[in-house]
Amino acid sequence: MNWFRFASPASFYPLAGRLAPWFGGAAALFAAAGLYIGLVAAPTDATQGDAYRIIFVHVAAAWMSMFIYLVMAFWCAVSLMFNARLAAMMAQALAPTGALFTALALVTGALWGKPTWGTYWAWDARMTSELILLFLYLGYMALRQAIDEPRRADRASAVLALVGAINVPIIYFSVKWWNTLHQGASVSLTSAPTMAAMMLTGMLLMALAAWFYSIAIALTRVRAIILERERHAGWVGEAALAARGAR
Amino acid sequence: MSVAEFVSMGGYGFYVWGSYAACVLAIAAEIVIVRSRFAAARRAAGGREPSA
Amino acid sequence: MTAAQAAPRPLPAPGAWRGVAWAVRRDLRLALRSKAELGVQLLFYVIVATLVPLGVGPDSVLLRALGPGVLWVAALLASLLALPRLFAMDFADGTLEQMTLSPYPLPALISGKIAAHWLATGLPLVAVSPLLGLQFGLGGDELVVLALGLLLGTPTLSLIGAVGAALTLGLRNGALLALLVLPLYVPVLIFGAGAVDAVRTGLGAGAELSLLGAGLLGALVGAPLAAAAAARIAID
Numbered sequence: 001m002n003w004f005r006f007a008s009p010a011s012f013y014p015l016a017g018r019l020a021p022w023f024g025g026a027a028a029l030f031a032a033a034g035l036y037i038g039l040v041a042a043p044t045d046a047t048q049g050d051a052y053r054i055i056f057v058h059v060a061a062a063w064m065s066m067f068i069y070l071v072m073a074f075w076c077a078v079s080l081m082f083n084a085r086l087a088a089m090m091a092q093a094l095a096p097t098g099a100l101f102t103a104l105a106l107v108t109g110a111l112w113g114k115p116t117w118g119t120y121w122a123w124d125a126r127m128t129s130e131l132i133l134l135f136l137y138l139g140y141m142a143l144r145q146a147i148d149e150p151r152r153a154d155r156a157s158a159v160l161a162l163v164g165a166i167n168v169p170i171i172y173f174s175v176k177w178w179n180t181l182h183q184g185a186s187v188s189l190t191s192a193p194t195m196a197a198m199m200l201t202g203m204l205l206m207a208l209a210a211w212f213y214s215i216a217i218a219l220t221r222v223r224a225i226i227l228e229r230e231r232h233a234g235w236v237g238e239a240a241l242a243a244r245g246a247r
Numbered sequence: 248m249s250v251a252e253f254v255s256m257g258g259y260g261f262y263v264w265g266s267y268a269a270c271v272l273a274i275a276a277e278i279v280i281v282r283s284r285f286a287a288a289r290r291a292a293g294g295r296e297p298s299a
Numbered sequence: 300m301t302a303a304q305a306a307p308r309p310l311p312a313p314g315a316w317r318g319v320a321w322a323v324r325r326d327l328r329l330a331l332r333s334k335a336e337l338g339v340q341l342l343f344y345v346i347v348a349t350l351v352p353l354g355v356g357p358d359s360v361l362l363r364a365l366g367p368g369v370l371w372v373a374a375l376l377a378s379l380l381a382l383p384r385l386f387a388m389d390f391a392d393g394t395l396e397q398m399t400l401s402p403y404p405l406p407a408l409i410s411g412k413i414a415a416h417w418l419a420t421g422l423p424l425v426a427v428s429p430l431l432g433l434q435f436g437l438g439g440d441e442l443v444v445l446a447l448g449l450l451l452g453t454p455t456l457s458l459i460g461a462v463g464a465a466l467t468l469g470l471r472n473g474a475l476l477a478l479l480v481l482p483l484y485v486p487v488l489i490f491g492a493g494a495v496d497a498v499r500t501g502l503g504a505g506a507e508l509s510l511l512g513a514g515l516l517g518a519l520v521g522a523p524l525a526a527a528a529a530a531r532i533a534i535d
Contacts, residue, residue: 051259
């Protein structure tokens with residue numbers, strides 16, 4: 001099967017429409033299982049009490065925030081290398097979800113920090129890097145928004161996303177440095193309770209739920225983007241041609 | 248675990264339920280917003296859309 | 300007349316270094332014409348550094364602790380303020396477009412522009428910083444490390460900033476450039492201010508300064524290429 005057939009927005013559109021509900025359903029199932037384990041089945045932690053249960057959503061959100069940025073940067077690279085519109089649209093569709101997960105990671109991290117270490121915000125390396133990641137997402141979205149011409153917006157934001165992706169490890173390294181410099185080799189503020197197997201399972205289930213959800217919502221958003229940007233394409237004609245070709 | 252214990256989460260109810268509620272609300276909001284964006288895009292496209 | 304003498308000799312292909320030199324000379328000449336504008340940008344740095352003590356009080360212990368961070372943040376902001384002038388005029392009058400068509404490699408021309416820009420806007424910050432450091436009660440070797448860090452860091456800021464400026468060419472929103480570029484400035488800030496803190500606690504600033512140097516080298520290689528790509532995107 002020629003997968004490159006789906007590289008055009010018009011042919012990807014119906015495929016995305018068929019796939020999205022399946023990913024959504026899978027996400028719901030994983031979430032149900034993960035929530036059951038996280039909130040009910042997993043035992044109360046000895047040191048942190050029931051507050052540790054936040055970890056199940058916090059870790060999933062943090063992982064997705066980073067993973068989505070990488071996927072977004074990947075599609076940006078593809079869009080620049082192959083001058084591919086659909087790849088740029090995919091990046092455009094992923095960014096808001098990535099930003100949302102970053103914000104959720106920050107909020108749940110703060111709510112976890114208060115009962116566990118006494119403060120909502122502790123300027124530790126991981127949360128500070130997460131905050132900067134949020135700025136990178138927002139910058140990408142703001143740049144897209146500011147440029148009227150869609151192809152220029154695609155290319156400029158792609159360059160920005162790639163520059164950001166290259167800088168993320170540098171930023172993380174420098175923030176870790178900054179944190180240890182000013183606090184000494186102190187408590188690792190993001191240390192989790194020692195993992196019981198069930199806790200790990202719960203975290204993985206929630207992470208999978210977040211992953212499938214992200215795919216489902218990005219596929220739906222990209223469909224909206226395709227319609228918004230490709231309105232003027234002659235789909236009716238294309239669809240008829242495709243139907244005639246298939247016969 | 249009784250229902251009362253479940254809700255209070257060992258006294259950390261605000262933090263735990265606050266976190267889970269934030270996630271549920273955010274995701275629900277995103278779903279609503281994306282779906283309405285898609286519906287609006289469909290309307291603007293005059294009901295025409297690509298089909299395989 | 301032999302055939303060799305009659306046939307016209309081909310012109311030498313313009314090398315990258317000549318492009319850099321041309322751009323540096325041109326941009327410096329243009330910058331020196333607007334000395335007042337450059338003076339104002341330097342004054343911004345001084346004023347911001349003065350605002351902080353006015354905001355937190357004259358406690359010398361507190362100011363000494365805050366000094367390096369404040370001076371570095373102020374340098375970042377001053378650097379940001381100067382960025383739009385890197386490409387704005389050339390973009391507006393079409394010179395930038397001519398540069399993309401020129402036989403000189405565009406990254407070379409852009410490196411030259413960035414070098415001139417730094418000489419006009421970044422180097423003055425380095426020169427003034429020891430004076431401002433005295434205002435915050437910084438000691439002798441702290442001042443040296445501050446200036447050295449800024450000497451290594453401000454060119455990096457200009458290089459990274461150039462990519463942002465090229466991406467936002469012609470866009471109305473000035474704050475957008477800040478949003479794009481400030482997160483990328485964070486490592487420079489951390490190592491620059493960290494260097495002064497390190498020398499203060501007696502650890503020595505070798506590691507931080509080396510990292511700043513490495514960052515500068517990386518930016519020297521990567522930023523002109525990225526900025527050239529971004530400039531072409533804006534112009535095409």
